[in-house]
Amino acid sequence: MSNRMLYAGLAIISAVVFMAIFAPFIAPYDPTKSTGDVLQPPSAEHIMGTDNLGRDIFSRVVYGARVVLIVVFSASLLSMLVGVPLGLISGYYGGKLDRVLSMIMDSLYAFPSLILAIAIAAVLGPSVFNAMVAIAVVYIPTYFRMIRGQTLSIKTRLFVEAAKVSGASNARILRKYIFPNVATTVIVVFSLSVADAIITEAGLSFLGFIVTAPTPDWGFDLSSGKPYLPAGYWWMITFPGLMVMLLSLGFALVGEALSEKYLAREER
Amino acid sequence: MLRVENLKKYFPVQKSFIETLFARKLEFIRAVDGVSFEVGRGEVLCLVGESGCGKTTTGRMIVKLEEPSDGRIIFKGRDITHLEGDELREIRKHIQMVFQDPYASLNPRMTIGEHLIDPLLIHELATREEAEEIAKDMLNKVGLPAEQFFNRFPHQLSGGQRQRVAIARAMILKPEFVVADEPVSQIDVSLRAAILELLLRFKKELNQSMIFITHDLSITRVIGDRIAVMYLGKIVEMGEVDSIVKRPMHPYTAALLSAVPSFVKKKIRIDVIGEIANPREIPKGCRYSPRCPFAKDVCRREEPELEKVEDRLVACHYPLEVEF
Numbered sequence: 400m401s402n403r404m405l406y407a408g409l410a411i412i413s414a415v416v417f418m419a420i421f422a423p424f425i426a427p428y429d430p431t432k433s434t435g436d437v438l439q440p441p442s443a444e445h446i447m448g449t450d451n452l453g454r455d456i457f458s459r460v461v462y463g464a465r466v467v468l469i470v471v472f473s474a475s476l477l478s479m480l481v482g483v484p485l486g487l488i489s490g491y492y493g494g495k496l497d498r499v500l501s502m503i504m505d506s507l508y509a510f511p512s513l514i515l516a517i518a519i520a521a522v523l524g525p526s527v528f529n530a531m532v533a534i535a536v537v538y539i540p541t542y543f544r545m546i547r548g549q550t551l552s553i554k555t556r557l558f559v560e561a562a563k564v565s566g567a568s569n570a571r572i573l574r575k576y577i578f579p580n581v582a583t584t585v586i587v588v589f590s591l592s593v594a595d596a597i598i599t600e601a602g603l604s605f606l607g608f609i610v611t612a613p614t615p616d617w618g619f620d621l622s623s624g625k626p627y628l629p630a631g632y633w634w635m636i637t638f639p640g641l642m643v644m645l646l647s648l649g650f651a652l653v654g655e656a657l658s659e660k661y662l663a664r665e666e667r
Numbered sequence: 668m669l670r671v672e673n674l675k676k677y678f679p680v681q682k683s684f685i686e687t688l689f690a691r692k693l694e695f696i697r698a699v700d701g702v703s704f705e706v707g708r709g710e711v712l713c714l715v716g717e718s719g720c721g722k723t724t725t726g727r728m729i730v731k732l733e734e735p736s737d738g739r740i741i742f743k744g745r746d747i748t749h750l751e752g753d754e755l756r757e758i759r760k761h762i763q764m765v766f767q768d769p770y771a772s773l774n775p776r777m778t779i780g781e782h783l784i785d786p787l788l789i790h791e792l793a794t795r796e797e798a799e800e801i802a803k804d805m806l807n808k809v810g811l812p813a814e815q816f817f818n819r820f821p822h823q824l825s826g827g828q829r830q831r832v833a834i835a836r837a838m839i840l841k842p843e844f845v846v847a848d849e850p851v852s853q854i855d856v857s858l859r860a861a862i863l864e865l866l867l868r869f870k871k872e873l874n875q876s877m878i879f880i881t882h883d884l885s886i887t888r889v890i891g892d893r894i895a896v897m898y899l900g901k902i903v904e905m906g907e908v909d910s911i912v913k914r915p916m917h918p919y920t921a922a923l924l925s926a927v928p929s930f931v932k933k934k935i936r937i938d939v940i941g942e943i944a945n946p947r948e949i950p951k952g953c954r955y956s957p958r959c960p961f962a963k964d965v966c967r968r969e970e971p972e973l974e975k976v977e978d979r980l981v982a983c984h985y986p987l988e989v990e991f
Contacts, residue, residue: 557771558772558775561766562774563732564732564759564763564764565759566756566759566760567785567789579774579776580775582776
């Protein structure tokens with residue numbers, strides 16, 4: 400079961416990544432130019448139809464994968480680079496530092512992720528980089544909490560004490576004895592947080608915090624298609640929306656599969 | 668070589684929030700409650716007792732995994748009780764430990780070879796290349812051919828093999844003092860003798876002193892020179908292995924000896940009454956009195972001191988005169 404989930408997830412992710420990289424070869428039209436009549440339903444010429452400016456929606460969906468992948472990957476990488484070391488240090492050393500860090504992280508965690516991301520993005524101003532920072536901040540506590548918890552339990556294990564008896568310094572214990580034992584968790588948290596961040600990214604983009612017209616982006620296209628939905632032009636929001644769901648699902652599948660495969664087994 | 672003076676370890680009792688509100692003062696578990704002994708060069712002292720008697724905590728304090736609440740640890744004339752930093756690291760080179768559970772004492776994400784190399788690198792005793800050579804020699808020496816085991820991970824090894832790795836890791840620094848905490852209690856009975864032999868071989872080769880922690884008195888005859896029997900954080904009897912095993916004076920030692928299964932029918936049987944007492948509520952008078960079949964009134968009132976009786980130290984108002 401977990402193997403099938405893993406492969407399905409990996410297939411979705413690689414398809415989208417492939418699409419983003421080779422967008423110029425896959426997209427039949429220029430995504431930013433009007434290449435047909437406005438608001439045409441899906442047809443042989445425009446397989447996902449055209450939008451209110453006559454742009455090919457399929458081409459926009461293909462190119463739209465670029466922004467979301469860049470923002471979400473770099474954001475998750477950034478929160479990992481901050482959250483993992485802080486979690487390790489906090490869990491290992493404990494004491495006042497741990498209390499302060501935990502308190503900060505808990506208060507960040509208390510906000511719904513989208514609201515917090517909006518607040519940060521609003522302060523920083525709309526841009527791809529700022530959106531990346533906003534999303535990164537939102538997911539730091541996820542890494543922090545998981546890694547801190549694991550570190551707390553691993554640091555009492557006998558092999559850590561054995562390393563102490565060998566004379567290993569704290570830095571060495573963290574690097575050679577604790578970090579390798581939380582590495583799997585980091586990978587699991589990475590894919591699960593990317594899955595979540597995709598939705599957050601779409602939300603920010605929907606509200607206009609990431610790109611401006613005419614750059615194609617799924618969340619952004621959702622907002623431009625929204626006014627046309629009541630009039631029956633369903634294809635404008637359906638396809639970008641489906642892509643958001645699909646990509647998020649891909650990462651969630653991988654994350655769940657990995658956690659089932661590796662984390663549960665280590666708990667024995 | 669190593670002297671321990673009045674060593675104590677009190678652990679604060681973990682209480683629930685409600686309990687803390689109503690408790691008048693902090694409660695402590697007196698895990699080790701004033702233990703003194705000395706281990707000479709090349710000597711093996713066995714710490715014997717039931718689980719919870721403080722023998723492991725004593726060992727952990729000596730290797731500095733636990734900070735003593737009181738008392739002193741003197742290693743080669745130097746007080747090491749509160750060493751820190753580089754001084755502590757320097758001492759660690761000479762005092763090593765073999766842990767009870769070989770399944771937990773190795774890092775699951777590190778190869779066997781790396782386990783042996785790491786101590787050498789920490790103490791800057793060799794370059795990486797040299798360390799690899801030393802580690803391989805060491806593996807061969809403990810009976811795990813290096814070409815087979817060097818790159819394996821702990822989960823690919825059996826318990827006995829893992830304990831050999833743990834011993835190799837401790838011995839690679841050529842320590843002068845080793846604390847062995849029940850090193851064979853979790854090993855298959857058929858492999859125990861080989862592991863003990865390995866320990867003894869290193870001991871002889873490096874002229875090591877050792878504290879051997881065990882609950883199994885039958886092992887002490889194989890490995891020990893002297894025995895210290897502990898009960899509820901205190902030593903109740905200490906002396907030469909042979910004389911204690913033959914002629915125990917403390918009723919608790921006698922009871923432990925009675926409990927050793929043996930093919931030879933025992934002449935005498937001395938029992939213990941009930942379970943080991945809770946170290947949170949140490950009995951008044953002699954700590955052993957509630958379980959002692961020979962306890963008299965004075966035992967329940969006054970705590971006996973550890974005093975010299977004939978060839979040993981005993982803490983009992985009425986030392987036994989039995990022979991096993």
